[in-house]
Amino acid sequence: MTQPHITTAVVYHSGYGHTKRLAEAVAEGAAASLITIDAEGNIPEDGWETLNAVDAIIFGSPTYMGGPSWQFKKFADASSKPWFEDRWKNKVFGGFTNSASINGDKLNTLQYFVLLAGQHGGLWVSLAIKPANVKASRRDDPNRMGSYIAPMAQADADAAPGEMSKGDLETARLYGVRVAEITRVFARPPRHH
Ligand SMILES: Cc1cc2nc3c(=O)[nH]c(=O)nc-3n(C[C@H](O)[C@H](O)[C@H](O)COP(=O)(O)O)c2cc1C
Structure with missing residues (x-):
């Protein structure tokens, strides 16, 4: 059976380039368009058109400070316009975050993404990679952060974007693949009996 054609977009903010690397990895996995939220919290005008058109938004x-950046929140508040018009209803949603501490209160950021997806009437995609949490586990293992709802990544506060953990980047890529796979399930035409 041919796979249904689907479209996906990653919309992200990154102050210093670390989260950008994750965004690129997710986009690679999902074959997604990348939409950057700039330092002023804005996206290009055609970014809104893309977000309205795609099947999945990540x-x-x-x-x-324990949550998404203010630039992301400005974007989220601006999404009240498509919210008014139900433009994102029934789309598939995902998300990811990165911070310096191992915990770093990353869960709060992911939970906010789930909530935002819910406000738009969307369907959330979990991570579904078992955590790497045994003695033999290494920094480059997928899901070394042990997250379930979506990818978390950790970049030491003095590390350059080029030093992101391979495991975190692979987790992000695999998540992109999963979001696309699940989106394809929902994009299947209805069965006729
Ligand atoms: C204003 C600010 C607040 C931060 N708050 C947290 C935090 O709450 N928890 C944490 O673990 N790291 C925190 N960090 C560290 C960043 O999450 C970390 O440096 C991350 O890699 C930055 O990603 P970026 O390069 O995409 O901006 C903070 C950094 C900044 C600049």
């Missing part, structure tokens, strides 16, 4: 932000 949110990305670093965790700053």
Whole structure:
């Protein structure tokens, strides 16, 4: 059976380039368009058209002060316009975050993404990768952060974006693949009996 054609977009903010690398990895996995939220919290005008058109939207932000950056929140507030018009209803949603501490209150950022997806009437995609949490586990293993609802990544506060953990980047890529796979299930034409 041929796979239904689907479209996906990653919309993300990254202050210093670390979350950008994750965004690129998710986009690679999902074959998604990348939409950047700039330092003023804005996206290009055609970004809104893309978001209205795609089947799946994946949110990305670093965790700053225990939540998404203000630039991401400005974007989220601006999404009240498509919310008014139900433009994102029944789309598939996902998200990812990155911060300096191992915990770093990243869960709060992901939970906010789930909530935002819910406000839009969307369907959330979990991570579904078993955590790497045994003695033999390494920094480059997928889901070393042990998250279930979506990818979490950790970048040491003095590490350059080029030093992101391979495991975190692979987790992000695999999540992109999963979001696309699940979106395809929902994009299947209805069965006729
Ligand atoms: C304003 C600000 C607040 C931050 N708050 C947190 C935090 O609450 N928890 C944490 O673990 N790291 C925190 N960090 C560290 C960043 O999450 C970390 O440096 C991350 O890699 C930045 O991603 P970016 O390069 O995409 O901006 C904070 C950094 C900044 C600049």
